Amino acid sequence: MRKTLAIAAFATGTAMFAGTPASAQEMPTVEQTYRDIEATFGTVPTHFKAYPKSAVAGAWAMTKGLEIKGDNALEPRVKALINLAVAAQIPCRYCTWFETRMARNHGASEEEIAEAVAQAAYVRHWSTVLNGLQVNFETFKTEFGGE
Template identity: 35%
Template sequence: MATSRKRSEVEKEMKETLGLVPSFFQGIRDEFFDYEWELFKRLELGETLIPNKYKELMGIALHSETKCQYCTLFHTEAAKLFGATDEEIQEAIHYAKMSLGWSAYLNGIQTDYDMFAEEMERIVDYIKEKEPAE
């Protein structure tokens, strides 16, 4: 994979965007440097289908499970930059805790997957039927 820009050009853009070249980028080989920056810039900083605040709240929830202190700090600070409140951050973490607990329980008791899927379909259909027509 050939780089489309020189490393110095990419580093200049990083400094203009972030104020510095993060040390976690400095070890990336030249041939991947521009590609990794473009991907990071697009998914972490750019507007995508999922608003940035929600992407970062998902990152916090995800890394509360992976126990990666670097990622947890990064996504927490990014979520705040994109407008997340402390209450929203706490809720994302609490949701992850609750969801992971159910996952452990369902897998631990070896719930029949086909039965679970059929029940979920019935629940969704029931809730949709209850919703008022627009």
Template identity: 40%
Template sequence: MVSSDTETEIEDELGRVPSWIDAIAEPASDHSWRLVRDLLFGETELTPREKGLVGVGAAAAINCPYCTHFHKEEARMAEATEDELTEAVTLASNTRYFSTVLHGSETDLEAFVEETDEIVAYFEEQEAAAADD
């Protein structure tokens, strides 16, 4: 259970204390709320729309219907389109798919990093060449 001060803060921020707060063990409850407050609702480097889209992708990748629902609503409130929500989920599935391939084939991480660095350098060269044209 959260402290009375935290309960008041949650009610002020959300209009109510969600029932799932009670599922968090007391030693972590106030801290858990602060994580939500500061990362989700606080001013950070990401816009609310970006946070919602990241949340949707992560929630879909971990197969969490609770988080998927919450983050879709969060993104919609920040004016993300349905096409953007679909793309976020598709990107997450792409990451999960290739993660499975890379882990299952036991791809060498150092070689992967080197190849990725070469690809990034190639892209940067192509962009520089296009800018010179």
């Protein structure tokens, strides 16, 4: 039940930021960071525990800022689809599993999920062709109206 609530809190982006530092100069301690993560997810996931203690506060701040904060420019569904497309290309089975789940939790359809992955494959295909054949970059830009 706790994991379901944690995923729901993560998915809705409504988690409160317990222990937010008073200024950008102050970084919370490892213990404060772990408490904030647990308040958000209901647990401290293993990958945060394994992360270097000297950098975990920054990693958590980045995660909160990009994925949990509610006033970002991109809506959560779009971010999850972008994350899934990148994860499929890396490839990262952890990220692919998680971002597929997040995309579904944020209302993405199976067709949107499939299209996001196909879009990533499309870009990867042409990147391979352009780079492998060493197409002149300036010519390419000119052909598409660039400077």
